[in-house]
Structure formats: C-alpha cells, structure tokens
Amino acid sequence: MKVGVVTFPGSNGDYDSFAAVKHVMHEPVEFLWHKSADLAGSDLIILPGGFAYGDYLRAGAIARFSPIMESVIRFAKSGGLVIGFCNGFQVLTECGLLPGALVRNSGLRFRGEFIHIKVENADTNFTNACHPNDVLKVPIAHGEGNYYNFNGDVKKLEDDNLVVFRYCDVEGRVTKESNPNGSINNIAGIINREGNVMGMMPHPERAVEKIIGSDDGLKVFESVRAALSNRIHQTTAGRI
Amino acid sequence: MSKSGQKAVVYVRLKEGVLDPQGLTIQKALSQMGYKEFTSVRTGRFFELDINSNGSDIDQRINEVCAKLLANPVIESYRVERVK
Numbered sequence: 001m002k003v004g005v006v007t008f009p010g011s012n013g014d015y016d017s018f019a020a021v022k023h024v025m026h027e028p029v030e031f032l033w034h035k036s037a038d039l040a041g042s043d044l045i046i047l048p049g050g051f052a053y054g055d056y057l058r059a060g061a062i063a064r065f066s067p068i069m070e071s072v073i074r075f076a077k078s079g080g081l082v083i084g085f086c087n088g089f090q091v092l093t094e095c096g097l098l099p100g101a102l103v104r105n106s107g108l109r110f111r112g113e114f115i116h117i118k119v120e121n122a123d124t125n126f127t128n129a130c131h132p133n134d135v136l137k138v139p140i141a142h143g144e145g146n147y148y149n150f151n152g153d154v155k156k157l158e159d160d161n162l163v164v165f166r167y168c169d170v171e172g173r174v175t176k177e178s179n180p181n182g183s184i185n186n187i188a189g190i191i192n193r194e195g196n197v198m199g200m201m202p203h204p205e206r207a208v209e210k211i212i213g214s215d216d217g218l219k220v221f222e223s224v225r226a227a228l229s230n231r232i233h234q235t236t237a238g239r240i
Numbered sequence: 241m242s243k244s245g246q247k248a249v250v251y252v253r254l255k256e257g258v259l260d261p262q263g264l265t266i267q268k269a270l271s272q273m274g275y276k277e278f279t280s281v282r283t284g285r286f287f288e289l290d291i292n293s294n295g296s297d298i299d300q301r302i303n304e305v306c307a308k309l310l311a312n313p314v315i316e317s318y319r320v321e322r323v324k
Contacts, residue, residue, distance in 0.1 A: 057309070061312065099314075103315060104259075108262065182261075
C-alpha cells in the first residue's frame with residue numbers, strides 16, 4: 001500500500017494521516033502538495049482534515065480547483081481509492097465525487113470530542129476489517145459536518161447501502177442525542193456507487209493508538225490494506 | 241466602445257428547506273430583544289464583481305462562476321443583478 005496525503009494550505013490533519021500510515025501501519029507514505037499534479041504513484045489518496053484555503057467561501061469550495069485535485073478526480077474516476085476525512089469529505093462533496101453537502105452544525109458550535117459511529121456497511125474497501133454494526137470510538141473536530149441531501153437522494157443512498165457510518169451511542173443505538181451536528185439520519189460517512197471513494201466527518205486517523213484514546217480508527221487503514229492486496233492479487237491472477 | 245467598468249452583484253442563499261442555523265439563532269435573538277414580529281430570518285451572502293470585458297457572452301460567464309464556485313447548487317440558489 002502506497003499512500004499519498006494531500007496538503008492544502010490550511011490542512012491540519014495531514015500529519016495525523018501521515019503518522020498513522022508511516023508509524024502505525026508501517027507503510028510508505030508521501031505528502032502531495034496542492035500545487036503539484038503528481039500523485040507519486042500512490043494507490044490510496046487521503047484528503048486530510050483541516051481548513052483548506054481557510055474554508056473561505058464554503059468548506060472545500062476553493063480546494064476542489066487546486067491542481068492536485070484535478071489529478072485526484074481523474075484517479076478516482078479511473079477506480080483509484082480516495083478517502084476524505086472531515087475537511088476532505090467536504091472537498092469530495094464540493095467536487096462532486098460524493099453526493100450531498102456538509103452544512104453548518106445544527107447547534108452552531110464547533111464540536112471537538114470523541115464520539116461513536118456504527119459500521120453500516122462492512123463490505124467496502126474501507127471497512128472490510130469491521131463487522132456490520134461494530135461501534136467505533138473516534139474523534140470529531142468540525143463546525144460544518146451536518147450532512148445534507150435531498151430526501152429522495154438520502155433514500156437512494158440508504159437503499160443502495162452507500163451509508164458507511166452513522167453516529168450512535170456507546171451501545172450502537174442511532175439516536176438524536178448521539179448526533180453531534182444534525183446530519184440527516186445520523187449519517188457520518190458515505191461511499192460512492194463504484195465503491196472507491198469514501199468521505200467521513202470523524203477522524204479515524206486520530207484514533208490509531210490506545211494511548212491517544214482509541215485505536216478503533218486503524219480498522220479503516222487495515223481495510224484499505226486488505227482491499228489493495230486483494231486487488232493486486234486479483235490483477236496478478238488475471239495476468240497469469 | 242469599451243464595456244469595462246461593468247459590475248454584477250450576485251446574491252447567494254440557502255435553498256428553501258435547507259436548515260439555516262445562523263438565521264434561526266438571529267431570529268431567536270431578535271425575539272428575546274422584543275422584536276417578536278420578525279418570525280423568520282434567513283441568511284445569505286452577496287458578491288460584487290467588477291467586470292472588464294467586451295464579450296457578448298458575459299452573462300453566460302457570470303452564470304458559470306455562480307454555478308461552479310460562488311454557489312453550491314446542492315444547497316444554495318443564486319440571483320444575479322447587473323449594475324451599470
């Protein structure tokens with residue numbers, strides 16, 4: 001697994017993602033500067049948390065037009081694996097790789113705390129190391145994480161099993177109280193129809209060692225590693 | 241004849257039905273201040289664009305930047321006013 005972590009001006013989760021991959025997963029990882037168009041041969045691209053371009057206009061709105069994003073969009077459209085954490089999720093919705101939008105938290109406050117999410121779909125490139133209904137403890141840190149989409153489109157997401165994570169309580173109950181930002185139906189993370197692009201507001205990359213509060217986030221990285229090695233295996237098998 | 245010196249003002253607002261927590265909070269504050277007749281507040285923003293162009297496609301280009309960047313069509317609508 002070779003990972004590229006995009007750095008926009010204003011990213012602050014890029015080092016967290018980098019450290020999770022390098023020091024915990026022990027896999028090769030590189031920073032990708034926003035002005036470059038070179039993905040450095042990565043087979044997973046991470047769009048990190050932060051406030052890309054100061055979140056001016058709307059979160060993610062300016063970042064989507066950076067040179068690196070043209071390459072990321074091409075990479076995603078050709079099947080490459082892309083994850084957006086937090087601000088990265090906002091960039092993915094702004095550039096249309098994922099449907100919907102992230103709007104101001106319903107309580108208007110920035111929320112920075114550990115919360116729980118329930119794995120709704122464990123059969124993806126990003127969650128195959130989980131079981132359905134697993135509860136993960138991961139932090140959030142956002143002011144605009146309120147997932148919004150039209151009713152019909154939310155139903156389509158749910159009918160097609162594209163909702164990957166929902167906010168829940170410690171027991172896995174999806175309740176109003178466990179929803180930190182007002183997201184429709186407690187949606188915390190979604191995946192595209194092709195299954196290669198996922199966005200989520202919580203930060204699994206900040207929950208990779210018990211000493212920092214939780215290592216549940218590692219499941220996401222382990223899932224991608226398994227998916228990629230499976231892919232390579234299939235490709236090799238296909239060639240033979 | 242040069243057409244530079246033109247302006248456009250773009251108003252962007254959240255679509256009907258999209259929660260506007262800022263507007264709600266402002267409305268509550270107004271109500272607490274005694275201005276109870278203002279039963280709803282919706283916020284938005286506007287952009288002033290100075291234009292230097294002789295092109296006949298300028299209206300189309302203004303609409304392009306609105307749809308591509310100034311507004312997010314998923315949650316927002318926009319209105320353009322041309323200023324002489």
